[in-house]
Amino acid sequence: NAGVMQNPRHLVRRRGQEARLRCSPMKGHSHVYWYRQLPEEGLKFMVYLQKENIIDESGMPKERFSAEFPKEGPSILRIQQVVRGDSAAYFCASSSRGTITDTQYFGPGTRLTVL
Amino acid sequence: QQQVKQSPQSLIVQKGGISIINCAYENTAFDYFPWYQQFPGKGPALLIAIRPDVSEKKEGRFTISFNKSAKQFSLHIMDSQPGDSATYFCAASTSGSARQLTFGSGTQLTVLP
Numbered sequence: 001n002a003g004v005m006q007n008p009r010h011l012v013r014r015r016g017q018e019a020r021l022r023c024s025p026m027k028g029h030s031h032v033y034w035y036r037q038l039p040e041e042g043l044k045f046m047v048y049l050q051k052e053n054i055i056d057e058s059g060m061p062k063e064r065f066s067a068e069f070p071k072e073g074p075s076i077l078r079i080q081q082v083v084r085g086d087s088a089a090y091f092c093a094s095s096s097r098g099t100i101t102d103t104q105y106f107g108p109g110t111r112l113t114v115l
Numbered sequence: 116q117q118q119v120k121q122s123p124q125s126l127i128v129q130k131g132g133i134s135i136i137n138c139a140y141e142n143t144a145f146d147y148f149p150w151y152q153q154f155p156g157k158g159p160a161l162l163i164a165i166r167p168d169v170s171e172k173k174e175g176r177f178t179i180s181f182n183k184s185a186k187q188f189s190l191h192i193m194d195s196q197p198g199d200s201a202t203y204f205c206a207a208s209t210s211g212s213a214r215q216l217t218f219g220s221g222t223q224l225t226v227l228p
Contacts, residue, residue: 004158031214033214033215033216035216035218040220040221041220041221042121042204042218042219042220042221043159043204043216043218044218045215045216045217048214048215055214056214056215058215059215091158091159093158095214099214100146100147100208100209100210100214101147101164101166102214103149103161103164104161104214104216105161106151106158106159106160107158108156108157108158109157109158
């Protein structure tokens, strides 16, 4: 009965490198959400995906950021050419039905540090 | 219009006291209001949630009060315990196609023994 799993838990990158963050949803969940949390701030929505489809990417920066949720395997949030401002905690959540009252279960997060 | 404003930023309460955290919103399309609890180094966990068709929801020591006309809602923690010390986030979402949660900025609660 594993919860949402994210790896790595901590990731250090130098400016200009790529960061790949992985999220395995809870068993039976096909809806995945990514949020970003800056220090001392609340979580900000980035993207909502179902299997093989991006449903809503309105919170995703237009450049350097991309997300996918393939038919097999985890969801990936990819940040190209990272900059210091990308340093944050990135949380993934999953739900089973995607309805408004469907609980979003959060993973432990990946803390990205850009040097 | 998409913001959810949360106060206070931090709160210190004695054990056994009542903790009250407030949130306000502008977007009248919001119709689902969950509260999340987050411990250091962990992801947020759903605590309790309310829809706008009721004015209050209680689960154990946790109560949400909802005022639709004022566009405000609050979390009350009765008989606060040191184990309740965490960061609390209010959030809101709509019934539309987007399932995104809009979060408040968080309240760091410390319950003194």
